[in-house]
Amino acid sequence: MKPRSPKNTQSSPKSSVKNKNKEKEESLLPFHPLPLSFPLPASLNRKSKSFFLILNILFFLQCSSLQEKPKEVYHKDLTATEKVVLSKIEEVENSGIKSLSYMYLLGDGVVHSGSLGVDKKGQIQRFKIGSITKLFTGIALLQLQENGKLKLDDPVSKYLPELVGMSSRGQKYREITIRDILTHQSGLPSDRASGFFLSPNTKDPEILAAFRSLPQTLSQMERNEPGKAHSYSNFGFGLLGIVIERTSGIGIEEYFQKNLFSKAGMKHSTLLELNDGSELVTGYSGLFWKTETLRPVIRDLTAGSLSTTGEDMGLFMKTFFQSKRGNGLLSPSSFFEFHRIQKGPSSNFQMKLGLPVLMEEKKSGEKSIWISGHSGSLPPFFADLLYDPESETASFLVGNTLSFATASIRPANKDILDITYEYKTGFKWEDPPLPERKKQNRLDGFYGLYVSPLGIHEVKPGNPPKIEMMGFDIDLVEKDNRFGTNLRLFFGLIPVKEKTLESMRIEFEAWEGTPIFTMYSLNAAKGSWGFGVLAKPDYRLPEKSFLTTYQTKDPYSLISRVELKEDKHGFVNATVYYSLGGMENSNQLPCQLESESTLRILGFGRNLGERMDLKKVDGKPVLVYSGIQFLGE
Structure with missing residues (x-):
């Protein structure tokens, strides 16, 4: 139509031509x-999810993509x-x-x-x-x-x-x-x-x-x-x-x-x-x-x-x-x-x-x-x-x-x-042009694991150094006295040429004495995507029975389930699944054990810094988060 x-x-x-019907x-x-x-469909196998993960980062970039100015x-x-x-x-x-x-x-x-x-x-x-x-x-x-x-x-x-x-x-x-x-x-x-x-x-x-x-x-x-x-x-x-x-x-x-x-x-x-x-x-x-x-x-x-x-x-x-x-x-x-x-x-x-x-x-x-x-x-x-x-x-x-x-x-x-x-x-x-920055970032003291609203990121040494983002290792290259980003998919064979990705800049600095990184591009102000905070895992885990999948019985719940497991980096990882518009999406929230019955989601930003409570009801694990009581499997 x-x-x-x-x-x-x-x-x-000079009014527009009126539609006849x-x-x-x-x-x-x-x-x-x-x-x-x-959001991804709830029923995808592992290979399908890998494919959609690639589409996911391209979708994220497309949402913020720079547009060509019309010539007319x-x-x-x-x-x-x-x-x-x-x-x-x-x-x-x-x-x-x-x-x-x-x-x-x-x-x-x-x-x-x-x-x-x-x-x-x-x-x-x-x-x-x-x-x-x-x-x-x-x-x-x-x-x-x-x-x-x-x-x-x-x-x-x-x-x-x-x-x-x-x-x-x-x-x-x-x-x-x-x-x-x-x-x-x-x-x-x-x-x-x-x-x-x-x-x-x-x-x-x-x-x-x-x-x-x-x-x-x-x-x-x-x-x-x-x-x-x-x-x-x-x-x-x-x-x-x-x-x-x-x-x-x-x-x-x-x-x-x-x-x-x-x-x-x-x-x-x-x-x-x-x-x-x-x-x-x-x-x-x-x-x-x-x-x-x-x-x-x-x-x-x-x-x-x-x-x-x-x-x-x-x-x-x-x-x-x-x-x-x-x-x-x-x-x-x-x-x-x-x-x-x-x-x-x-x-x-x-x-x-x-x-x-x-x-x-x-x-x-x-x-x-x-x-x-x-x-x-x-x-x-x-x-x-x-x-x-x-x-x-x-x-x-x-x-x-x-x-x-x-x-x-x-x-x-x-x-x-x-x-x-x-x-x-x-x-x-x-x-507008990027704000002037006279001194290039140096990564000494900034390698390690970061948490942000986009998940867990690892900044790794190398030539060039890399940052893990949305499951991909992205090259950090010097641009504009900052770090720019390069992404190559499929075993490094296919370079991704996308305007927002190519214009993205990452800065490493200290905020309130803590190492952080921020991202921005020509059309996204520094800080609008949140910021990553250096986080050191302490490898403490809750009782093993709490590392499981939790479900809610509410058919209209915003959060359908939560999975707790040990993350490969040494955090407790909470995967929170959202039911939105007939599709399911998930966020990875790294946590640390605050007490035997409390997990703290790490970082600053949306849904970060908040608490999850653990308890046993009739001998079964229960997780309480955002007012919802989830029953463990």
């Missing part, structure tokens, strides 16, 4: 993916601009996405939106946008600050006294503020996996009850030091929804409808599942053959539950930009604060966060342009939103299919924003 011509929500002398628009919304790697000139040429934008969307559809919804703004206040692959003609269908929901949550909190209901630098315990009963990993930690959670540096757990996914048939009252139970779980959890490291937290953003309810005095859906959706004219958007006049589009998953998936229903509403359409997202961005002139969703000062680069922990390095928008620097001549946005993944849905607050250009793209094609959505959306910016300003932007 060819993409429909974009729909304009207001007339324009006036089907209703539909749009998608996803949320931040739990794992960083691509689009400035004020609406026909050429619309043609190339629609061709980009068509390419994504042809890559294997069942249904897509899109929106773009050319800086003139006209919303261009459309959809393709709709499975029910005449029915408006919504897409899940996942973690893009967090932008709406941040706007709501700034609105409440404007109205004197709260302050972003207030301790969260002022509104969530249940937080006082939460245990701390260390002593004398300072209070967690609302701003800490908005910028993912609160030290709260990344996720409360127990009860995260609900039955697809759960009704709105039961979803709200689960959502409002979040503060009661705080006494069962442990927090790390706030302000020390960036650690993405859906759990924290769920709690912020409770703060919104308690300070506004109304329910979370009512608040979003009254103060966000209605103000923007968004008629087909909702946090909950039921919405008169529209329904959620069917989702699909599969690497080669697409299978219909269950509807994803989550408890942490304000972290990633919003569903909407492309047209509604255009109306949202149009109204949001009007905040600059005092008649939008925020005051001009709050709009500025939303996009002001917030103070982050030293471990953020060069990663820039707003409240909570992600910000990326581009260069147009000598001028710096800060692109804002967020992606969202609630499998099988994946969405991406990018915009420039200054030129008021924007692009949004969302799909409903979890497959290899998922990787094409964000690069295509970046291309579209590039084009809309050129249409409005007449300029193209470029990636």
Whole structure:
């Protein structure tokens, strides 16, 4: 199916050609993916998994790949601009996405939106946008600050006294503020996996009850030091929804409808599942053959539950930009604060966060342009939103299919924003050069094992030295007074020529006295992929019966199973399996024994630094992690 011509929500002398069969628009919304790697089918043999491991690293690189700049000139040429934008969307559809919804703004206040692959003609269908929901949550909190209901630098315990009963990993930690959670540096757990996914048939009252139970779980959890490291937290953003309810005095859906959706004219958007006049589009998953998936229903509403359409997202961005002139969703000062680069922990390095928008620097001549946005993944849905607050250009793209094609959505959306910016300003932007570094890294004292959000890495001496990453040994070669990377597959016979891989740089340095390495490339700021921390195994193991596979009986559990075993490097290795959008993915989490009954996941970052508890029930091993009690085999 060819993409429909974009729909304009207001007339324009250069408006797009209207589609003759006036089907209703539909749009998608996803949320931040739990794992960083691509989900694999649960039933693969060892050879198949080796093949998919190779595809896995290529997928990871493709998600961040650098795009060639278009050679055409689009400035004020609406026909050429619309043609190339629609061709980009068509390419994504042809890559294997069942249904897509899109929106773009050319800086003139006209919303261009459309959809393709709709499975029910005449029915408006919504897409899940996942973690893009967090932008709406941040706007709501700034609105409440404007109205004197709260302050972003207030301790969260002022509104969530249940937080006082939460245990701390260390002593004398300072209070967690609302701003800490908005910028993912609160030290709260990344996720409360127990009860995260609900039955697809759960009704709105039961979803709200689960959502409002979040503060009661705080006494069962442990927090790390706030302000020390960036650690993405859906759990924290769920709690912020409770703060919104308690300070506004109304329910979370009512608040979003009254103060966000209605103000923007968004008629087909909702946090909950039921919405008169529209329904959620069917989702699909599969690497080669697409299978219909269950509807994803989550408890942490304000972290990633919003569903909407492309047209509604255009109306949202149009109204949001009007905040600059005092008649939008925020005051001009709050709009500025939303996009002001917030103070982050030293471990953020060069990663820039707003409240909570992600910000990326581009260069147009000598001028710096800060692109804002967020992606969202609630499998099988994946969405991406990018915009420039200054030129008021924007692009949004969302799909409903979890497959290899998922990787094409964000690069295509970046291309579209590039084009809309050129249409409005007449300029193209470029990636800024890497920060100057006068002295090359030296690896003396840095060889050894590291843990990061991407797993275990070994830095090995040699000519050239190597770093193990995602199961591959990657050569470290000197580039730009740093280490660059070379990868050759199949016994070193086939070099991998990929722009992000070739532009990747790795630096070794000391952070708080500990050897670390950081990675970045021309389009990924240093620190945005986390960082690796030198870890020395102590070879201590729990009682042998605990080294087994643990299962949960919950059919909708975010985590389906956990395997504990001795790692070849001397750690206790926890393999955590996530069930996402009909497919299974796993993360390798190296641990050390903290006591006879406690394992500590090593490292800093998402799902790192957290605790696993071991116990015996009726003589059988039991593992408790993220609120779930897993039974050992």
